[in-house]
Amino acid sequence: AQKVTQAQTEISVVEKEDVTLDCVYETRDTTYYLFWYKQPPSGELVFLIRRNSFDEQNEISGRYSWNFQKSTSSFNFTITASQVVDSAVYFCALSGYSSASKIIFGSGTRLSIRP
Amino acid sequence: DTGVSQNPRHKITKRGQNVTFRCDPISEHNRLYWYRQTLGQGPEFLTYFQNEAQLEKSRLLSDRFSAERPKGSFSTLEIQRTEQGDSAMYLCASSLSEEKGPQHFGDGTRLSIL
Numbered sequence: 001a002q003k004v005t006q007a008q009t010e011i012s013v014v015e016k017e018d019v020t021l022d023c024v025y026e027t028r029d030t031t032y033y034l035f036w037y038k039q040p041p042s043g044e045l046v047f048l049i050r051r052n053s054f055d056e057q058n059e060i061s062g063r064y065s066w067n068f069q070k071s072t073s074s075f076n077f078t079i080t081a082s083q084v085v086d087s088a089v090y091f092c093a094l095s096g097y098s099s100a101s102k103i104i105f106g107s108g109t110r111l112s113i114r115p
Numbered sequence: 116d117t118g119v120s121q122n123p124r125h126k127i128t129k130r131g132q133n134v135t136f137r138c139d140p141i142s143e144h145n146r147l148y149w150y151r152q153t154l155g156q157g158p159e160f161l162t163y164f165q166n167e168a169q170l171e172k173s174r175l176l177s178d179r180f181s182a183e184r185p186k187g188s189f190s191t192l193e194i195q196r197t198e199q200g201d202s203a204m205y206l207c208a209s210s211l212s213e214e215k216g217p218q219h220f221g222d223g224t225r226l227s228i229l
Contacts, residue, residue: 004157035217045158045206045220091157102148102171103218105157 002027004094004106012112013082021077021109023092029053031097034068034075039108040088048090051075052097082113117141119221121207127227128197135193136224140209147190148218149182150206151175158206164190165212194226202228 003026013019025034036048049059051068059066063080079086089108120139128134140147145166150158161180163171166187176182179198184190194201204225208218 037220042222043204043225044222045208047217047219050217093157102160102163102173103158104160107155107157 002029002032002094002096002104004092004104006092006106006109008109009107010110010112012114014114015084016081018078018080019082019111021079021090021092021111023075023077023106025073025075025092025094027094027096029096033095033097035091035093035095035103036066036075036077037091037093037105038088039091045091048077079111082111084113084115087111087113119207119209119219121205121221121224123224124222125225125227127229129229130197130199132197133193133195134197134226135191136205136207136226137189137191138207138209138221139189140207141219144209144211144219145187146210146212146218147184148208148210149190149192150208150220152204152206152223153202161192197226197228199228202226 005024032053034051038046056068065078067076089110091105091108093103093105095103122137147164149161151161152158160173161176162182164184167184179195182192204223206220206223208220210218
């Protein structure tokens with residue numbers, strides 16, 4: 001069975017602090033995709049990143065970075081120098097590598113950035 | 116790219132009534148997905164279409180739920196005899212099959228059952 005666990009329900013930090021959102025996943029598949037989505041108060045799910053299980057290189061995109069460690073089944077997300085606009089619910093997710101590939105989402109981490 | 120469009124944005128109805136939601140995917144996307152999201156939870160997969168064919172349905176999709184994509188473009192999700200537990204956000208997503216994702220989501224339809 002596939003499962004995604006986001007143990008941090010809510011995080012609150014002051015603007016400009018760095019913050020890391022944890023994600024642990026379970027899957028029996030040897031090949032799979034991992035995702036992060038952002039859901040701002042407006043409600044739309046915004047795609048942030050997709051990583052396939054073959055590629056364990058960390059990725060950086062501006063203030064965002066992702067740390068994929070297959071050995072610990074983790075795919076953590078760090079925001080550097082956080083801003084108020086980063087306030088949202090962030091979902092980590094997992095899908096199989098085959099063609100249909102429904103996405104299994106975690107329960108989300110609500111991130112609040114205080115000015 | 117106009118994005119995934121869902122209508123209506125909000126639907127309030129009495130228990131026992133039927134409701135229908137519509138999703139218009141990104142025009143060149145041949146895959147369309149429906150998810151349900153309840154408060155404080157991540158989205159849960161309901162069903163998936165490749166063009167007009169419904170290829171997978173979750174156990175969450177009881178016999179009161181039916182989804183169609185008659186011409187392989189827009190899709191409808193109908194809930195018959197609504198129950199209190201059906202109150203949720205219903206999200207539609209679309210993708211290109213060649214990419215195997217990512218799925219692009221619409222703003223969702225929020226259903227409230229009185």
